Amino acid sequence: MTETSTSTTVKRESPAPKLLAFIAMLYIGALAIDYFYFVFPIIHYLWGIILLAIAFAIFLTFELVDLGPLKIPFEWWIMLIFGAILILMAYFFSPGTGFAYEYLPGILLLLAAVIDFVMQKKSYxxxxxxxxxxxxxxxxxxxxxxxxxxxxxxxxxxxxxxxxxxxxxxxxxxxxxxxxxxxxxxx
Structure with a gap:
């Protein structure tokens, strides 16, 4: 009797950047809801709406829901842009000093972008x-x-x-x- 063995190669992408982006998306949603509690100034309502739009765009990159022609790919440069926007907006529109938690989603998205970029170049x-x-x-x-x-x-x-x-x-x-x-x- 001869035994034959077959091997199957499965290409699995790293879940680390998507996991970081998912955590950032949840945190962005929580920050957006938090901004709706501010009474003054009105800019916080606009900031909350922008945060919800960014969280929704990040959600679309996961391709969990098929919205037809509206598809955003999960690419490192998209996460880099979202992360930079979040850090700049937190820097300019934070309600005061000492609110480092507002930078966390931007930092997580930048980290997801860097990990995704480096893993495309070399397997780490x-x-x-x-x-x-x-x-x-x-x-x-x-x-x-x-x-x-x-x-x-x-x-x-x-x-x-x-x-x-x-x-x-x-x-x-x-x-x-x-x-x-x-x-x-x-x-």
Whole structure:
């Protein structure tokens, strides 16, 4: 008897950029609803309507609903444009200072665009790219904590930098750590 084996190759696109865009879309919808609660100035109502339109356009890129000729492809440059628009609008129209959460959907869309672009050029593991971007953001936050002058915040920044150094070692495999590897439970 002879056995024959067949192998099937399935091309699967990375869900990481779409997952980031989906989270950004949900957050954009929540921000839009939040903007409708502002009484003054009226520009917030317009900003909420624009946010809902962007969230709907991002929803259309997922091709979950067939709207006939109205199709928007999920491309990195479209997410880049939406992310840049959201960051600029949050910068110019945020209701005050200290509202960093308004930048989150734009940053998520920019991250989705960068991951999608890089994965088209070279096959990288998307989770490592997201972890690397998170590490960069955490280094920035640690330096902000150092500048605060508060002893407890400085201790938090030191622990944050130690964890980030460990994460970067795991991402790039600088040292072969037997007890830790780059997996979901480590992150």
């Amino acid at each position: 593991k998307a989770s490592k790219m997201v972890a690397l971007v998170g590490a960069g953001f955490t280094v920035y936050e640690c330096f902000v904590l150092f500048l605060s002058g508060s002893p407890i915040l400085i201790v938090n920044a030191v622990f944050g930098l130690i964890l980030i150094i460990l994460l970067i070692i795991l991402i790039f495999d600088f040292v072969d750590l037997k007890i830790l590897d780059f997996s979901w439970w480590v992150l």
